[in-house]
Each structure stands twice: as structure tokens, then as C-alpha cells.
Amino acid sequence: MSPEKLQIALYWGAACGGCDVAVLDTNEFILDVAAAADIRLWPIAVDGKYKDVEKMQDGELDAAFYNGAVRNSENEHIARLLRQKSKILVAFGSCSHMGGIPGLANFTSKDKILDTAYLNNPSIEPGNKTVPVPETKIGDDETLDIPEFYDQVYKLDDVVDVDYYLPGCPPAPHQVKAVLLAVVKGELPPKGSVVGAADFAVCEDCKREKKEKKVTRFYRPWEIIQDPTQCLMDQGILCLGPATRSGCGVRCPDTGQGCRGCYGPLPGVVDHGAKSLSAVASIVDGKTPEEIRGILKGIPDFAAIAYRFGAPASLMKRNEKQ
Amino acid sequence: MSFEPKIVGFLCNWCSYAGADLAGTSRIQYPANVRVIRVMCSARIDPTFVLKALRDGADGVLICGCHPGDCHYTEGNYKALRRYELLKQTLCAFGIEEARVRLEWVSASEGQVFAEVVTDMTEKIRALGPSRFRVEQENASQPVHQEVTK
Numbered sequence: 001m002s003p004e005k006l007q008i009a010l011y012w013g014a015a016c017g018g019c020d021v022a023v024l025d026t027n028e029f030i031l032d033v034a035a036a037a038d039i040r041l042w043p044i045a046v047d048g049k050y051k052d053v054e055k056m057q058d059g060e061l062d063a064a065f066y067n068g069a070v071r072n073s074e075n076e077h078i079a080r081l082l083r084q085k086s087k088i089l090v091a092f093g094s095c096s097h098m099g100g101i102p103g104l105a106n107f108t109s110k111d112k113i114l115d116t117a118y119l120n121n122p123s124i125e126p127g128n129k130t131v132p133v134p135e136t137k138i139g140d141d142e143t144l145d146i147p148e149f150y151d152q153v154y155k156l157d158d159v160v161d162v163d164y165y166l167p168g169c170p171p172a173p174h175q176v177k178a179v180l181l182a183v184v185k186g187e188l189p190p191k192g193s194v195v196g197a198a199d200f201a202v203c204e205d206c207k208r209e210k211k212e213k214k215v216t217r218f219y220r221p222w223e224i225i226q227d228p229t230q231c232l233m234d235q236g237i238l239c240l241g242p243a244t245r246s247g248c249g250v251r252c253p254d255t256g257q258g259c260r261g262c263y264g265p266l267p268g269v270v271d272h273g274a275k276s277l278s279a280v281a282s283i284v285d286g287k288t289p290e291e292i293r294g295i296l297k298g299i300p301d302f303a304a305i306a307y308r309f310g311a312p313a314s315l316m317k318r319n320e321k322q
Numbered sequence: 323m324s325f326e327p328k329i330v331g332f333l334c335n336w337c338s339y340a341g342a343d344l345a346g347t348s349r350i351q352y353p354a355n356v357r358v359i360r361v362m363c364s365a366r367i368d369p370t371f372v373l374k375a376l377r378d379g380a381d382g383v384l385i386c387g388c389h390p391g392d393c394h395y396t397e398g399n400y401k402a403l404r405r406y407e408l409l410k411q412t413l414c415a416f417g418i419e420e421a422r423v424r425l426e427w428v429s430a431s432e433g434q435v436f437a438e439v440v441t442d443m444t445e446k447i448r449a450l451g452p453s454r455f456r457v458e459q460e461n462a463s464q465p466v467h468q469e470v471t472k
Contacts, residue, residue, distance in 0.1 A: 107415055274369040277412060281404040282365075287390060292407045302408055303415030314416075315373040320454055321417035 006037035006062045006184060009053065009082060010092075012044065013075035014102040014153065015068025019093040020044040022170035023065075026177045036184050037062075053081055061086035063183050065166075069095040069102045069312065070154040073134075074147035083160040088183070090195075094169040094262045096156035097194075098272070099312030101169070103153045104304055106311040106318035110151045155312045164188065166196045169262035169309055172248050197247030199267050202259050205246045210234065213283035218298030221257055232258050233283060238299060240306070243275040262309050271315045273306035280306075327447040328456075329440070330375040331356045331384040334364045336394040337429045338386030344433030352437035353444040356384060363387070364425075365398030369409050372423055379456040382422045382447045384439070389427040399427070421446045422453065 012020060024030060024045070033039075040061060041048035064086035070076050083089050094100040105113060118124065118131045134148040156162050166179050175196035182188055182195070189195065203210065210231040219236045226232070232239040232253055239258030245266050252259050265272035280302075286292035299305065307314055333339040339360045345352060361367060364387025372383045385406065387399040406425040413423060424443055428436045452460075 269370075271370050271373055273412065274373050277369045277408050278405055281408040282401045284404045284408075286404065287400050289403065289407060292404050296407060296411070301415070303412040306412065315370070315377040316413075316416035316418070319415065319417035 008037045009041040009064040013068030014071030018170040019067035025173040056085045063088040065090045065092040067092040070159050072147040088163045090164045091156040091162045092166050094309040097165045097167045098310035099155045103311040109322040152318045165194045167263045202241035202244045202246045205250045214285040216285045240276045242279040272310050276306040327355050327381040329356045329382040330380045331358045332367045334387045335362050337388035340430035341428040341432045341436045345437045348433050350437040352440045355444045356440050363398040364402035381453045385425045386428045
């Protein structure tokens with residue numbers, strides 16, 4: 001630890017590890033980061049313990065990058081800890097920005113999730129009755145504890161104040177690099193900004209030719225031989241590009257998959273899923289409810305597609321009836 | 323106090339708003355539970371408006387437009403219908419009862435139809451009870467999710 005170096009921390013909450021890999025995907029640039037900064041906590045790559053962070057002065061860290069959603073009490077504890085110890089807190093990736101893939105759990109309930117994971121599933125040993133609980137008594141005066149699993153998933157700014165949002169699942173390495181450089185140089189936009197992304201839709205960056213859209217049938221990408229020069233939506237392949245912020249480098253549409261919406265809504269949009277819904281529904285070529293329902297049958301579980309990365313950030317937040 | 327549903331009504335300028343106006347000038351009685359917002363076309367109703375109304379405490383949202391084939395802008399009401407069909411699926415995934423959001427075609431001469439739609443919808447929502455967001459707001463003094471407080 002040297003006083004003239006930047007002090008940074010990276011942490012994963014409810015995450016898959018892909019965001020940490022995205023940092024490593026900056027390749028040798030990560031060595032420049034290590035030269036310019038002391039990485040004080042980074043569970044995937046660097047030794048550093050929670051208790052070391054707890055001992056820091058408030059604001060001792062210059063920047064903390066939190067990836068992953070807030071799903072349990074450990075995630076929340078570290079989110080609060082990093083907020084307290086760091087001058088800048090960056091929500092890194094879709095999960096901390098909008099809830100991400102773990103946020104899909106908001107369509108179901110804690111009990112149902114635990115039931116599927118531990119009790120009723122063909123891959124579980126028959127008769128298993130063990131379900132994780134926050135505290136387990138072992139012996140007379142000893143208890144083991146694990147983090148408490150919450151009823152729903154939260155995005156990072158539901159729990160703490162967030163300075164910047166770096167979207168993406170995961171963020172594109174060139175954007176990670178640009179943002180890390182901006183932090184090192186101290187060239188950051190106003191607080192609350194979405195960084196490492198464009199202010200326009202994915203369609204603007206997408207090279208496919210777009211025409212008047214009229215969809216009579218939706219196809220999964222493997223159900224159709226697609227024309228790589230034409231817009232995916234024109235061919236009936238669901239794409240959230242019209243409603244999604246660009247900056248990713250059009251990674252999915254360029255490989256023949258519709259945009260999944262991981263970069264989140266465009267500036268000024270309140271609910272990403274609702275805008276996606278608006279864009280998708282309006283091109284359905286039907287004039288009666290029956291005709292329209294028939295075409296929409298080609299989209300299995302639209303809500304989970306429209307809110308794939310953002311159920312906790314949506315206006316409806318979760319399904320409370322489950 | 324008994325529960326009075328709050329319904330936000332988005333009415334198209336050309337048919338349905340005129341229809342509601344006719345209900346008024348004809349002195350047809352209907353429940354005062356609907357709050358009408360005039361929009362130029364039912365296609366102007368972004369699904370976000372519906373979600374926002376529900377989130378802000380409306381117990382129901384009524385969307386009215388011109389009958390199929392009668393749209394002032396030729397195709398706007400079909401777009402509204404398509405969005406409505408997909409919106410219903412989405413609301414169901416979030417556990418919102420289907421009866422809370424309703425699309426009806428009301429022409430400028432159908433004051434009586436408008437009154438009947440509002441009456442029927444008000445009674446159906448009265449039977450459902452307040453929306454969960456309204457309940458949340460009314461209990462705002464108690465944190466809804468106690469484990470997470472900002």
C-alpha cells in the first residue's frame with residue numbers, strides 16, 4: 001500500500017463472476033491498473049479480507065466497483081461497507097445497475113426457489129429435507145451462521161447511494177477500460193451518470209438493414225435461416241435493440257442473436273421492459289385479439305425477456321402473489 | 323371507510339373522449355371513480371403510462387379508443403390492441419389481476435357504452451380490492467421490506 005497510489009476495491013454480490021472476468025478481459029491493461037492503483041479487495045483475484053476493509057478509515061478507498069445484485073445479508077453488508085469506505089461507488093454491470101439475471105427471481109418467491117433448489121427436483125437426493133437457514137445450532141453454545149437469503153432481489157441503489165452506473169452483462173472490456181482510465185485520471189461525469197455506454201439505441205450502431213416491420217410469426221434464432229444483412233426484427237427474431245442503450249459494440253445482433261437488453265433503458269426511460277413491450281407489440285401484424293395472441297404465442301414468457309436484466313428496476317418490482 | 327376504486331382512464335381524443343363527453347351532456351349517471359386523461363390516440367398510450375398509474379396507486383387503468391377501422395390515424399387503435407395483449411401477459415407475470423387493466427372501444431356516439439364500461443369496471447375492481455401499490459402507499463409509515471432500508 002503506497003499513499004500516492006489510488007486505492008480501489010472490486011466486489012461481487014449476487015453475481016456469476018462474468019463481470020470480474022470482464023475486468024480481466026482488459027488483458028495487459030489490468031497491469032497498468034495494478035501499477036496505478038492498490039487493489040485492496042477483489043475476492044476473485046486478490047487477497048483481501050472483509051475485516052481489512054472494516055478497519056479502513058471512511059473514504060479511504062478512492063473507488064469501489066460493485067458487481068452483482070443485492071440478494072442476501074452479506075451482499076447488503078459489503079455494499080454498505082464499501083459505500084462508507086469509498087469516495088466513489090460504481091454499480092458495475094447489469095446486476096448492480098438493474099438487478100440483472102438474479103433479479104428474475106422477483107417473478108417468483110423465496111420459498112419456491114428454496115423448494116426447487118433443495119427439496120423437489122429430479123437431481124436432488126430423494127427425501128432430502130435440508131434447507132439452508134441463517135442460523136444452525138451445533139452443540140449447546142455454538143451456532144453456525146450463513147447470510148440471510150432475502151425475499152426479493154434488489155439493485156445496488158435500492159440499498160446504498162450509487163455514484164455511477166456501468167451497464168452490461170458483462171460490460172464490454174473496452175468500456176471497462178475507458179471507465180477505469182477515467183477513474184484513474186479523475187475525469188468523471190456528474191454523479192448519477194451512466195458511464196461506459198452510449199446515449200442512443202443499439203439499432204443506431206447495428207449495421208443490419210432496417211425496413212418497415214410487420215411480423216406474422218416470431219422465430220427463435222435456431223428456427224430460421226437468417227439473412228445476416230437484414231434487421232433481426234424484420235425476420236421475426238425478437239431483439240430488444242430499439243429500446244436498449246448502445247455501447248456494447250452490438251455483440252449479440254452481430255452474431256445473429258437478438259439484443260437481450262443488458263445495457264438497460266435509454267436516457268429518460270422509466271421502465272425498460274415497458275418500452276421493449278411497446279416496440280415489440282407494435283410490429284405484430286394482426287388486427288384481431290385472436291390473430292395477435294396467435295402471433296404472440298411465438299414469444300415464450302415475454303415478461304422474463306423484457307425484464308431479463310431489470311425486474312428489480314421495473315415499476316412493478318416483483319410479483320408479490322407468488 | 324369503504325373502499326372506493328381509483329381508475330385512471332386514458333381516452334382518445336377523437337372517439338372515446340367525445341363519447342365520455344356525450345355521456346356527460348346526456349346526463350347519463352355513472353360512477354365518479356374514473357379520472358379521465360385525454361390523449362390524441364390510444365396508440366399514444368405507452369405501456370409505461372399504465373404501469374406508472376398502477377405504481378402510483380391507481381386501482382385500475384381503462385384505455386378507450388375508436389372501434390377497429392375507425393381510427394382517426396388509420397391504425398393507431400390496432401397498435402394499442404397489440405400492446406394491450408402483450409401488457410396483459412406482463413402484468414400477469416408481476417401478479418397484477420387482469421381486470422385492473424381494460425381496453426374498450428367507445429365511439430363518439432356511445433355515451434351509454436362508456437357509462438356502462440365505467441360502471442362495470444368500477445364494480446369489478448371494488449370486488450378485487452385496492453391494488454398492492456395503493457396498500458403500500460397507505461402503509462408508507464411502515465417500511466415494506468424491513469431488511470432493506472436506504
